[in-house]
Every structure is written in structure tokens, then in C-alpha cells.
Amino acid sequence: MSADPNAIPGLRSARRRPLRLLHLLHRPKRALGLAPPALLLGGVEVAVRAGWVNGHLLPAPSDVVGSLLGLGAADVGGHVLASTLRVAVGFLIGALLALLVGALVGLSRTAEALLDPSFQALRAIPSLAWVPLLLLWLGIDEAPKLVLIAIGAFFPVYMGTLSGIRDVDRKLVELARLYGLGGAALARRVLLPAASPAVLTGLRNGLSLAWMFMVAAELIAATRGLGYLLTDGREMGRADLVFAAILLLAALGKLSDGLMRRWERRTLAWRDSVGAAA
Known part of the structure; x- marks a missing residue:
């Protein structure tokens, strides 16, 4: 009678490990969406503080x-x-x-x-x-x-x-x-x-x-x-x-x-x- 592979803890964790690694690799890609608004907001902050833009119109x-x-x-x-x-x-x-x-x-x-x-x-x-x-x-x-x-x-x-x-x-x-x-x-x-x-x-x-x-x-x-x-x-x-x-x-x-x-x-x-x- 063959053993159930899912019943072996080591084998089950080995199967899950690649999925976890793939999930971790996807996280940096998701964080890329934050880059454009962060750069835009940072640029506006610098421009207003430097006096290049009127802070009353663009705070x-x-x-x-x-x-x-x-x-x-x-x-x-x-x-x-x-x-x-x-x-x-x-x-x-x-x-x-x-x-x-x-x-x-x-x-x-x-x-x-x-x-x-x-x-x-x-x-x-x-x-x-x-x-x-x-x-x-x-x-x-x-x-x-x-x-x-x-x-x-x-x-x-x-x-x-x-x-x-x-x-x-x-x-x-x-x-x-x-x-x-x-x-x-x-x-x-x-x-x-x-x-x-x-x-x-x-x-x-x-x-x-x-x-x-x-x-x-x-x-x-x-x-x-x-x-x-x-x-x-x-x-x-x-x-x-x-x-x-x-x-x-x-x-x-x-x-x-x-x-x-x-x-x-x-x-x-x-x-x-x-x-x-x-």
C-alpha cells in the first residue's frame, strides 16, 4: 500500500516552498505601482518648498x-x-x-x-x-x-x-x-x-x-x-x-x-x- 505524499510533512512543505518563493517574488512587482505617485508627490513637495511653484495654487x-x-x-x-x-x-x-x-x-x-x-x-x-x-x-x-x-x-x-x-x-x-x-x-x-x-x-x-x-x-x-x-x-x-x-x-x-x-x-x-x- 503506497503512502499518501500529502501525509509526509517534509514533502508537503517542500511542495509549498516554491509557491511561497513565487509569492515573495511578486511583492516587488506590486510595489512598483507605488513609485509613480511617490515620485510625483515628492517632486511637488520639493518644487513648492524651493519656491518654483506657487503654494497657494499647488500646495x-x-x-x-x-x-x-x-x-x-x-x-x-x-x-x-x-x-x-x-x-x-x-x-x-x-x-x-x-x-x-x-x-x-x-x-x-x-x-x-x-x-x-x-x-x-x-x-x-x-x-x-x-x-x-x-x-x-x-x-x-x-x-x-x-x-x-x-x-x-x-x-x-x-x-x-x-x-x-x-x-x-x-x-x-x-x-x-x-x-x-x-x-x-x-x-x-x-x-x-x-x-x-x-x-x-x-x-x-x-x-x-x-x-x-x-x-x-x-x-x-x-x-x-x-x-x-x-x-x-x-x-x-x-x-x-x-x-x-x-x-x-x-x-x-x-x-x-x-x-x-x-x-x-x-x-x-x-x-x-x-x-x-x-
Whole structure:
């Protein structure tokens, strides 16, 4: 009776050692992404301190950090929390509607002919063009802000879902039908899994656009949030507050996209692609 190789501690650790070494080798590559922003911020700091750039127009990064510390952790945390909650709720609403409508349009030629032309026209409307209409319809409470963020998230997710379903290999569908799959079973077991890469890309794009629409949404009579902090800094002529809000938006956007990307990798771990191998 042969012994189980996994039951031998030495052999099991020897198998894991190359994987750990590969993981350590990947860490320097991940750190390369920090080099451009670090060099840019360092260059701005040196240029402002040397007097080459007007610090009132382009504040030094240390001054921006000082402004954030001057606001206080509670105040900054309140702005971040307000914006994050709006993005989370608005993105959830817009993404769910987009997944349902995109699947319907992708699976039905009749629904595509009926709905897709209107959605393509609405997709071209800029975010600020929605603001006065939402103010007239919904007032100045939270509802217009959430609706505007949902609109921003809807169209990338819709396009990703639609294109993902439409681009499924026809041979897969024909093979599934030979095995007796049809209707809901065909959509659940073939079309949606095959479309998942495009759907997840649409979700990532929708989340990024939700952060952009959030700034426009917080122009609607907001008293908290990073969009409000941007407006407040502009009205007071304080470039340090404007840049502080921009840096916070960049950090939150990168963090949320990183979480979405990690979820995407785990969900699509079954793919044998160049990106998965890297």
C-alpha cells in the first residue's frame, strides 16, 4: 500500500516552498505601482518648498496632510463615511437593475430592439445634466443623490452584461442544446458563466463611475461628503482642502477597485488565461 505524499510533512512543505518563493517574488512587482505617485508627490513637495511653484495654487503634500489633520479625525471620517455610504447604496441599486435589464436584453431580441436604443441615448447624457431634473423631481434630500449615483453605475454594468451574453461562443450554446438544456437552464449553466468576465469588468467600471457621479451628486445641497469638501474648499479659496478631497477620493476609489478586482480573480479562478497565469 503506497503512502499518501500529502501525509509526509517534509514533502508537503517542500511542495509549498516554491509557491511561497513565487509569492515573495511578486511583492516587488506590486510595489512598483507605488513609485509613480511617490515620485510625483515628492517632486511637488520639493518644487513648492524651493519656491518654483506657487503654494497657494499647488500646495505641498505635507500641507495637504496638515489640513486633513487640522480638520480632525471625526470630521474627515464623517465626510468619508457619508460619501462611501452613498456610493455603496447607489452602486448596489444601479448594478442590480443593470444586471437584470442587461440579462433580459441580452437574452431577448425583442427586448433588445425595444429597450437598447433608448439606453444608448440615455448613456450619452452627462452627469451634471441630470442634477436640475432630479432636484425638480426628488427635492434636495438623499434620494436625488442616490438616484444619480445609481444612474452612473447602471450603464457600465448594463453594457458589460449585454456584451458578455452576446459574445458567448455559439458552439457552447449548440452543445448545451444537444444535451437538452434550454430556457432558464441554458442561461444559468452556460450563458451567464460564460458572460461573467465581461459582467465583472462592467461591475468594476460601474463602481469607478459611481465614485465620479458621487461628486456631482453631492453638489445637490449636501452638508457632508467629499464632494461637499471639494465645493467648500473652492468657495473658501483653499486649494489644500480641494487636493485633500481629491486624494481621499483617489484612495477610496483605489481601495474599492482593489477589493472588486480581488473578488473578480477569485470568481474567475477557473479561467486558463494569460491574466490568470500572471
